[in-house]
Amino acid sequence: MLIVVSLLAAFSGFSAICVSMRKHQREVWKKPLDRRSVVALRLAGCALLALAWWPCAAIWGLGMGTVAWVCCVGLAPIALVFPLAYAPKPSALAGGVAGALAVVASLGALLVH
Amino acid sequence: MAKSFTQNMSWLHTWSGLFFGWLLVPIFITGSICVYWFEISVWARPENHVMREAEPAALVEFSEAYLKKTAPDSRFWKIGLPATNARDPILYLSWMDKQGKLARAQFNADGSGDPIRTDTIGGRFFVNFHYILNDLPRQKNSIGLLLVGAASIVFLAGVISGVVVHKRIFKDFFTFRPQAKSRQRTWLDAHNVLSVLPLPFHFLIVLTGMAYLCYAYIPSGIATLYKGSEPAFRVSADFSQDSELVDPAKATPGPIAPNLALALLHDRAVAGELRPEVMGYIVVRDPGRANAVVEMFGAHRQGIFITNSPRVAFDGVSGRVIRAMHARPPISETWDVIAGLHMAFFGGGLMRLLYLVSGVAGAVMMATGQLLFTIKRREQAVSPAAERFYAIVDRINVATMAGACFACIAHLWAIRLLPFEMAGRAAWEVNVFWFAWALAFLHAALRPPKAAWVEQLAATAVLCVFLPVLGYLVPNSGLLDMIARGDWKTAGVDLASLGCGLFIGWMALLLSGERLPRAARKSSLVGA
Amino acid sequence: MAKVLAAILGGYGLAYTSGAALAKILPLRPSEAVYLIGMLQVLLYVGVVIWIFSVSARRAWIVLALLIALCELVVLIN
Numbered sequence: 193m194l195i196v197v198s199l200l201a202a203f204s205g206f207s208a209i210c211v212s213m214r215k216h217q218r219e220v221w222k223k224p225l226d227r228r229s230v231v232a233l234r235l236a237g238c239a240l241l242a243l244a245w246w247p248c249a250a251i252w253g254l255g256m257g258t259v260a261w262v263c264c265v266g267l268a269p270i271a272l273v274f275p276l277a278y279a280p281k282p283s284a285l286a287g288g289v290a291g292a293l294a295v296v297a298s299l300g301a302l303l304v305h
Numbered sequence: 306m307a308k309s310f311t312q313n314m315s316w317l318h319t320w321s322g323l324f325f326g327w328l329l330v331p332i333f334i335t336g337s338i339c340v341y342w343f344e345i346s347v348w349a350r351p352e353n354h355v356m357r358e359a360e361p362a363a364l365v366e367f368s369e370a371y372l373k374k375t376a377p378d379s380r381f382w383k384i385g386l387p388a389t390n391a392r393d394p395i396l397y398l399s400w401m402d403k404q405g406k407l408a409r410a411q412f413n414a415d416g417s418g419d420p421i422r423t424d425t426i427g428g429r430f431f432v433n434f435h436y437i438l439n440d441l442p443r444q445k446n447s448i449g450l451l452l453v454g455a456a457s458i459v460f461l462a463g464v465i466s467g468v469v470v471h472k473r474i475f476k477d478f479f480t481f482r483p484q485a486k487s488r489q490r491t492w493l494d495a496h497n498v499l500s501v502l503p504l505p506f507h508f509l510i511v512l513t514g515m516a517y518l519c520y521a522y523i524p525s526g527i528a529t530l531y532k533g534s535e536p537a538f539r540v541s542a543d544f545s546q547d548s549e550l551v552d553p554a555k556a557t558p559g560p561i562a563p564n565l566a567l568a569l570l571h572d573r574a575v576a577g578e579l580r581p582e583v584m585g586y587i588v589v590r591d592p593g594r595a596n597a598v599v600e601m602f603g604a605h606r607q608g609i610f611i612t613n614s615p616r617v618a619f620d621g622v623s624g625r626v627i628r629a630m631h632a633r634p635p636i637s638e639t640w641d642v643i644a645g646l647h648m649a650f651f652g653g654g655l656m657r658l659l660y661l662v663s664g665v666a667g668a669v670m671m672a673t674g675q676l677l678f679t680i681k682r683r684e685q686a687v688s689p690a691a692e693r694f695y696a697i698v699d700r701i702n703v704a705t706m707a708g709a710c711f712a713c714i715a716h717l718w719a720i721r722l723l724p725f726e727m728a729g730r731a732a733w734e735v736n737v738f739w740f741a742w743a744l745a746f747l748h749a750a751l752r753p754p755k756a757a758w759v760e761q762l763a764a765t766a767v768l769c770v771f772l773p774v775l776g777y778l779v780p781n782s783g784l785l786d787m788i789a790r791g792d793w794k795t796a797g798v799d800l801a802s803l804g805c806g807l808f809i810g811w812m813a814l815l816l817s818g819e820r821l822p823r824a825a826r827k828s829s830l831v832g833a
Numbered sequence: 834m835a836k837v838l839a840a841i842l843g844g845y846g847l848a849y850t851s852g853a854a855l856a857k858i859l860p861l862r863p864s865e866a867v868y869l870i871g872m873l874q875v876l877l878y879v880g881v882v883i884w885i886f887s888v889s890a891r892r893a894w895i896v897l898a899l900l901i902a903l904c905e906l907v908v909l910i911n
Binding site for chain 3: 313459516519526528529531541542
């Protein structure tokens with residue numbers, strides 16, 4: 193079930209990058225963000241995308257895990273973009289929740305091992 | 306002459322996308338289905354659903370007795386043990402008959418010696434369709450092979466030109482505007498979203514597919530080095546050199562063939578670390594002669610590979626180990642990894658699920674591109690001839706996309722419903738696919754495109770949802786019984802069909818306009 | 834249209850003859866050479882198709898013809 197963690201992390205990573213773009217900032221917050229939060233969001237997004245690789249590698253090993261990661265990163269944003277168009281705020285919120293869940297689950301899995 | 310690079314790329318992307326898209330969407334659909342083709346094959350044979358696998362030694366003993374009786378003079382036996390393919394475990398025997406042709410027999414893996422009775426194509430048709438477009442052997446069907454090859458090249462070129470054409474994709478890739486004034490905008494957004502991020506996967510899957518059969522698409526290597534004989538190339542690439550057949554005149558008659566079951570035990574005892582982890586198949590060259598050689602091949606290796614690499618060869622009389630081999634040379638190994646990436650034999654059911662969904666996303670991505678073609682142009686159509694052309698394009702779109710899905714599920718219905726004792730059953734399973742597809746074309750030609758879309762998707766959804774119910778008409782195949790037995794692989798086929806049915810039904814509902822926002826409902830989605 | 838033909842037929846011709854030429858000169862085991870050539874041909878074909886659509890049809894045909902002739906020459910010499 194670790195694969196779910198990977199999908200969650202990829203989903204939230206893309207949410208973070210997405211809401212950091214100017215067009216989507218307006219949809220979600222009604223006003224543009226300051227420079228520092230934009231950078232923070234992008235960094236967090238990239239970190240989450242990288243985190244998405246870890247469960248794949250843990251299940252399948254480096255080579256195959258990378259293939260799985262490519263699939264996850266390709267698929268997760270599809271689940272983001274379509275809801276985002278209809279309900280920007282809840283979608284962004286879901287991205288945040290997914291990110292938190294992914295981080296907690298990863299830490300939990302690390303502790304168990 | 307003065308056309309810019311972008312304009313050139315746009316032309317390439319639009320027109321090659323349109324014509325080859327008609328081919329590529331069905332190829333992507335069947336190709337996605339066939340990551341599960343072994344599971345579908347098992348699903349198609351109800352008698353195998355409640356079967357236990359016998360011990361390898363017992364199966365080898367049975368095979369040896371069978372081959373001695375059936376093909377005593379043959380110079381080549383091959384015994385494929387169930388472990389060769391754990392996803393579809395059967396006992397597979399083949400041998401060279403007197404005319405030098407390969408004969409074969411398939412048996413249940415339970416050691417009863419019963420041949421496999423259900424005459425079915427299983428998941429094989431999806432595989433054949435997605436790389437040669439029909440059910441003929443590849444060597445007799447270069448047109449299908451080359452058409453798919455051309456479509457693949459066009460896909461790769463289309464992806465690259467697409468990045469040039471839709472330049473804004475990287476800026477816009479989180480953007481989907483269902484409320485946009487122009488329907489074109491909405492579809493273009495969907496097209497972009499589905500193409501950009503899964504792009505690495507789609508590029509990889511098509512490129513590896515081409516590389517997998519590279520020697521067949523452009524056979525100049527084989528023509529030059531093997532005088533055009535693909536079998537000769539296969540033998541030299543797949544088998545070790547010491548196992549080539551010796552001239553029959555020089556083959557001296559010797560003691561009786563070695564007892565293979567003993568050889569199996571012998572192998573475990575003597576060869577020690579050389580022995581393959583799991584015995585996959587056994588090849589006997591010149592059985593019963595003094596120069597007999599027994600080769601044991603391991604089952605699939607762990608990792609992204611498709612060939613069975615570790616192998617041990619024995620002297621068939623003395624039992625001495627002649628040669629052991631762990632890996633193939635570097636370039637063959639590279640090719641093996643590339644082929645492995647395409648076939649998704651690695652990583653288990655979960656990895657295959659990722660492949661399936663990614664592949665379907667590719668099919669939908671191309672489908673949105675196809676729809677864009679007419680949506681974009683009809684708004685500016687000037688002449689009646691152009692209008693007629695777009696009307697035809699619309700209808701072909703319906704039949705190649707919704708119609709292909711309908712044909713696939715009709716094929717699965719045929720596999721379940723055709724009577725087991727019917728003559729030529731496997732061929733009829735395939736015929737049903739073609740009839741269903743022809744029906745879809747006819748229907749698309751007669752109905753207005755929008756209605757045709759909704760009706761064909763709805764019909765597909767209904768067939769998908771009710772596929773599990775058919776399981777109760779044949780033995781051992783009730784969905785709940787399979788789940789209760791823990792037979793998730795076989796039940797998975799039914800569950801996937803159910804899931805697809807619900808998804809396609811939802812799409813049909815969306816298209817029928819009942820759940821659409823008002824702006825989009827005013828201008829119907831796929832033309833009148 | 835000239836470009837489509839150049840891309841499909843010309844590209845195939847170039848991939849085919851270059852493969853034959855490579856098969857003559859590569860110092861590898863035959864089965865290894867077939868795999869390597871096949872994989873290179875696929876990459877070459879895609880590259881050629883893209884390239885053809887970025888230049889004029891006449892130029893594409895001239896360059897293709899020259900390259901194919903060169904490959905044939907290599908095949909004949911060896």
